[in-house]
Amino acid sequence: MKIHKISLSSLFLIIFFTTFSISCSAQNVSTDKIEKKDKNKKKYKLPEIDLSHWSVTTPEINPKNGKVLNVEPPEILNYAKDDLLKKNMYNDSISGALVFYAYPTEGTTANTKFSRSELREQMVPGDNDKNWTFKQGGIMKGELAMGNVTKDSKGKYHKVIIMQIHGRLTNKQRDLIGQKDNNAPPVLKISWQDGKIRVKTKELKNLNATYEEMLETDAWTDDEGYTFKEDVGFGRFTLEVKVSDGKLTVSLNNNEFKVYDNIHMKKWGVFENYFKAGNYFQSTDKGSSAKVNYYKLSVSH
Template identity: 25%
Template structure:
């Protein structure tokens, strides 16, 4: 009964603050980030429920590496929510530790503008409409995660361009490579071209954390395991609105359905102010 009470209390905190959270596996307490509370506690995740039973998935939509060519399957926020919410072999709760887990094989259905498969969350509004926020203000996404397996390279977090033009590029992508290197890719312009910045190294299977965000309309802020760096946003992006993405966006392809990238999340929050 005590475990269920603690989980209920955590769910209440997340609902009130408008964030998304799952407790990290090895700490206790809580921290306030802007107008969102990021709960961090001893293991409280229930490994017997769907991800929606441990996470507030009311601000996310899921894209999976299945469906018809050029049109991957998407799962709405309403289907993801709750202990009996959606899960399958590409998106599920790890029964050992309660982690929200994403699996993206080398071979899978892709979007028209990508050659790579993904099992990935796309930020939504509570109303069910697609998130599409201005660069002005402060916007952050925080995650605690581990890459369980990766063939070559996987994107675990993005800020992606929304409305405002014709570009389908991201503003930035955060990659994890099989070498353990964590690399930030910042887009040079909406037309393309990416500059890579190595920002850390963590062994495969080890837990780490990141915060990605923008502030002041012109600055990217990145923190990896407590180390923070900043990058200027080119003015060519000013016309575009943005949204967050997180999960396993595999960056290699082959004919294999058994090789790929598996990523487990223990914490994930978004905040806007």
């Protein structure tokens, strides 16, 4: 029998590589366990919405003043921790949506009988007096979906206004016509109605009206409205509202467009405006409600 002699250095190398191999194997097993554990974890998504230039109104009553709950920046940024606010505005971390929940309550704003969970644009955070005109222009774009909505006694889904452009009187205009507040009509209302997107704008009743007469709410009336062809149902869709001097364009999924380029839009130039987005629920039926999911929302001027 032939005996092979092993040098001390060779023995050291054998021990080193054996130890290294065992260590790597253990590390690989450990890494595999971590990867499998990570795969089992739920992925949480957040909406792509910067709330620093939005206030929100919900159906809740603020116990501090007895009025409808309104939260402005910077407090709105903590909506997920606000016990009263998060009843009607909260994250769906699975789909990545900011959910706006509304139902009939006594918590309504002036000049309406309907409740809302709706954002109001603030160009200057916390200030409603700084707004924009059509001449200055603006773009609002959102990706959203109807979460769920109840039906009326005839079996039709309740209507929900999901986007608006609201007019506003300056303090000077308010005082000029002797009005008690700065309210002006909404020039644009976009609704989800039975799975379709419907648009309504304002028209001036008398095209020869004076400047002071045009500032009055009753000088304006709704147009006949327009319904986009695509049935969005309860799926995601994208809406874009683009405003320029005397012109208003609404697009659905960058595929269908409704353009308002007429005398009424030009006349509307007397007003300042602000964007709104969310869930302005158009029902007072007992037990009715709706949820609107916003995944993305942006505004530029």
